[in-house]
Amino acid sequence: DTEVTQTPKHLVMGMTNKKSLKCEQHMGHRAMYWYKQKAKKPPELMFVYSYEKLSINESVPSRFSPECPNSSLLNLHLHALQPEDSALYLCASSQVAGSLYGYTFGSGTRLTVV
Amino acid sequence: DQQVKQNSPSLSVQEGRISILNCDYTNSMFDYFLWYKKYPAEGPTFLISISSIKDKNEDGRFTVFLNKSAKHLSLHIVPSQPGDSAVYFCAARATTSGTYKYIFGTGTRLKVLA
Numbered sequence: 001d002t003e004v005t006q007t008p009k010h011l012v013m014g015m016t017n018k019k020s021l022k023c024e025q026h027m028g029h030r031a032m033y034w035y036k037q038k039a040k041k042p043p044e045l046m047f048v049y050s051y052e053k054l055s056i057n058e059s060v061p062s063r064f065s066p067e068c069p070n071s072s073l074l075n076l077h078l079h080a081l082q083p084e085d086s087a088l089y090l091c092a093s094s095q096v097a098g099s100l101y102g103y104t105f106g107s108g109t110r111l112t113v114v
Numbered sequence: 115d116q117q118v119k120q121n122s123p124s125l126s127v128q129e130g131r132i133s134i135l136n137c138d139y140t141n142s143m144f145d146y147f148l149w150y151k152k153y154p155a156e157g158p159t160f161l162i163s164i165s166s167i168k169d170k171n172e173d174g175r176f177t178v179f180l181n182k183s184a185k186h187l188s189l190h191i192v193p194s195q196p197g198d199s200a201v202y203f204c205a206a207r208a209t210t211s212g213t214y215k216y217i218f219g220t221g222t223r224l225k226v227l228a
Contacts, residue, residue, distance in 0.1 A: 042220050043218045055213040056211065102148050103216070106157050
């Protein structure tokens with residue numbers, strides 16, 4: 001299995017909703033990441049988990065809450081989002097953080113906040 | 115403050131010719147660089163990398179050149195094929211609190227014309 005699987009692929013949520021994005025990999029990678037990508041912009045790093053511990057939080061607002069229950073799973077809990085949070089959310093994994101062999105990305109969750 | 119820039123948002127090349135994608139960076143502490151390719155509705159896929167101690171790395175049709183003094187790298191695709199049509203991102207490795215992370219460039223959309 002050489003994939004990173006993200007669910008759901010699409011999500012529409014209201015500003016008062018609570019939802020979660022899920023990411024799963026079975027490649028034995030020990031680093032996992034959340035990126036946010038707006039249209040015509042590069043992916044922007046949000047969080048880095050290394051060996052299930054949060055290593056980097058790029059000053060992300062607290063309405064985004066990451067969770068790494070085990071080495072294969074990464075969640076992103078969403079609460080009280082704003083319309084400007086609408087974006088493609090990408091999960092990625094690598095053997096270790098900052099691997100020289102690049103990251104494996106999932107296909108993303110397209111999030112729309114209404 | 116965009117530390118990694120790709121100044122050409124788009125590029126069109128005839129099939130069989132060379133495609134040259136450029137990337138400039140500002141931080142001399144970046145120690146490793148990657149190129150990714152992204153198709154619509156998919157996550158980025160890793161293409162090729164180069165260490166800051168090298169000036170060239172080649173893998174099949176793809177060659178990456180690094181000019182450290184100019185803080186510039188480029189990706190050459192020879193010969194270009196229609197299947198190469200995608201958005202290409204360069205990414206540079208930095209550290210935050212002792213953890214490596216990659217910062218993505220703004221992307222160049224390549225269109226290879228048959």
